Amino acid sequence: MYTSIKGIYENGKLTLLEPAPDVEKAEVLITFLQEETPVDPTQKKRVLGGLRRLSHLADKTISIPPDFNEPLDDLKDYM
Numbered sequence: 001m002y003t004s005i006k007g008i009y010e011n012g013k014l015t016l017l018e019p020a021p022d023v024e025k026a027e028v029l030i031t032f033l034q035e036e037t038p039v040d041p042t043q044k045k046r047v048l049g050g051l052r053r054l055s056h057l058a059d060k061t062i063s064i065p066p067d068f069n070e071p072l073d074d075l076k077d078y079m
Contacts, residue, residue, distance in 0.1 A: 003021050005017070005018055005020060005021075006018060009030075009032065014030070
């Protein structure tokens with residue numbers, strides 16, 4: 001059985017933030033999680049439709065064939 005306990009490692013010392021389970025002896029695995037970097041408020045936000053300015057994509061159109069939802073011949077053995 002695995003039990004996860006939150007803690008803080010600082011200056012070579014591990015401090016548990018909640019009590020450990022009541023066991024006499026157990027193997028322990030410690031995983032260090034990187035602190036999340038705060039979001040930079042000066043960073044520009046993404047603009048919707050920003051790819052429209054790419055000229056090589058501007059004249060391309062996307063079409064879906066009428067048999068798009070039909071079963072594929074390659075998968076007949078599995079159906």
